[in-house]
Amino acid sequence: MSQLTLVHGKKSKTNHETFRGRHLIDGRWQDSADGAIFERGSPSHKTLVSLSARGGEADANAAIAAARKAFDTSGWPQTSGKQRSELLLRVADLIAANVERIALLETLESGKPISQAKAEIEGSVDLWRYAAALARTVHGDSHNSLGSDMLGVVLKEPIGVAAIITPWNFPFLIVSQKLPFALAAGCTAVIKPSELTPSTTVILGELLMEAGLPAGVANIVLGFGDPVGSLMSTHEDVDLVTFTGSTAVGKHIVAAASGTLKKVSLELGGKNPQAIFADADLDQAADAIVFGVYFNAGECCNSGSRIIVHEDVAGALVEKIVALSKKVSFGDPLHPDTQVGAIISEAHRGKIDSYVQSAKRAGAKIHLGGEALAIDGLPGCFYGPTIVSNIDSSMPIARDEVFGPVLAVLTFKTLDEAISLANSASYGLSAGVWSENVHTCLEFARRVQAGTVWTNTWMDGFAELPFGGVKQSGQGRELGHYGLEEFLEVKSVLMRIGQTRQPWVK
Structure with missing residues (x-):
């Protein structure tokens, strides 16, 4: 760490x-x-x-x-x-x-x-x-x-x-x-x-x-x-x-x-997907993904905890996410520079870790993290930034709301496959799409099952716009x-x- x-x-x-x-x-x-x-x-x-x-x-x-x-x-x-x-x-x-x-x-x-x-x-x-x-x-x-x-x-x-x-x-x-x-x-x-x-x-x-x-x-x-x-x-x-x-x-x-x-x-709850297409601005997407999964330590119904990335750019995007994740400041919530603080309780930290360990036992790859985080001078409850790939949509980490700083990475080949994966969870709170092609963004936005859809951004919100979900x-x-x-x-x-x-x- x-x-x-x-x-x-x-x-x-x-x-x-x-x-x-x-x-x-x-x-x-x-x-x-x-x-x-x-x-x-x-x-x-x-x-x-x-x-x-x-x-x-x-x-x-x-x-x-x-x-x-x-x-x-x-x-x-x-x-x-x-x-x-x-x-x-x-x-x-x-x-x-x-x-x-x-x-x-x-x-x-x-x-x-x-x-x-x-x-x-x-x-x-x-x-x-x-x-x-x-x-x-x-x-x-x-x-x-x-x-x-x-x-x-x-x-x-x-x-x-x-x-x-x-x-x-x-x-x-x-x-x-x-x-x-x-x-x-x-x-x-x-x-x-x-x-x-x-x-x-x-x-x-x-x-x-x-x-x-x-x-x-x-x-x-x-x-x-x-x-x-x-x-x-x-x-x-x-x-x-x-x-x-x-x-x-x-x-x-x-x-x-x-x-x-x-x-x-x-x-x-939510298990909110972001679909990243091959023509997306990967630097912009990576920064937004890191924000979306670590904001409020991932204890957020709108957490961007699941990305669905085109297989042609998956490796490059994961590398960028790992590099940015290492720069995110985890630590004392009272310090003005801290970006990610403590987990709400020991019991919840244990629940977060159980999802990661279950995925690891099933053959998933842990690119970063996957364990509790020790902060010098603090006795509190922290969990490190965690990125998990080589998973499929049947794994609990891919379909359940983990509610922690844990990112699940899936891949796709076609637009139809991306939409199918996005809609495979029982939740439908929010979703995102990253592409320079407006037609791709609009088709995804219309077909994905979610109450809010972000295109080339994540978790912007305004009092004027309604918020809520579909399905569960x-x-x-x-x-x-x-x-x-x-x-x-x-x-x-x-x-x-x-x-x-x-x-x-x-």
Whole structure:
């Protein structure tokens, strides 16, 4: 591992106060009804980061009741788009003023580099401002062609109470892909962040209160999927569940929610392919591939963890990727030069390694990495950049979401073969194509099964464009006006003009 670029832990300081997180229920900060707490340590420094109230059924029920009451009686759904927009803009300004504080906690709890955490929080500010703009655009339709005595009006109304369940890999960004859109629509919400990264969502709750959000409109319950997440998915007073996380948990939520037939929106796993054709700019492709697979240590649903490269250029491209991978700085997340930080937990690092070792036993070639990474001065959990080739699409490393800094390399001969390989996984979140031929790019983009397709780039994103997957990568969309539509219900109103209705009973 001495060939890699390492940023040593001894160059940074980890002095911080332990964060104390409590539930936000009906506008009040509360400990758990039974007094239970849980702690979160830093995966990179092995220091205590936060102590949080551990929610139980009583806490979840209280939060849901507060959201239900706020929706039914507070008048929040009836506020104007302008009023909701102004509040969201105040929240955005407060987030912008607290970037450093939020980013530090996110880095300590998640292990991601501080520079990337800051960028994530800054990107979240844009999402809140975009949702604020959308709040003033909600409108229905009118139909005046139904006859001279009829007028049809289609209303768009907030769906009700939204249960928002977020993951550990981008805790602040993902709650910002959901909550501001729910509020813009006029919904109320109950939020459960991951037990691994609870604290930045608590800070968001503080900022919501400071911005003047009415009590009960947004509630936060800290804790674990059982019982908090389960109750949020089954409770009859919840009208919608929006969840980001693993496909396995997403399937469980769909099953749990079926008892009340509530709406479910899911952003789940991905095994995202990039097809690199022989005429592609290999230097540009290699740089984007390295970014795509190591960003956030590969713990990203959009990770570019699978490349499908034309056999004529496969050797040259892999050489470029290996050379660039050795220059990526792995190390202390608090160091400003670090590009890849810690893995979220020892258990997850073991899971990542199991995929690599399984592929190796099956005859795969390990070009780089394939083992845990030691960082001088840090006791934490790291895994080295790993590149694996000589695999086929039946191997778990080629079809499963590894969720780590591991790149699987497959090859193809024809466009049809590339598309077949890209579509062979059960996921369909995102995909990419690299070619100087626009016709190749367009055909691939139209035929690949994915919610997002990048051409000659990877992981660019904008608040205006919808995000979500097909197949087992989920259902529903976030961002764009489609993200707002998830939180709206449609109602038809038929109005007869004048006394023109003909009697049925004569």
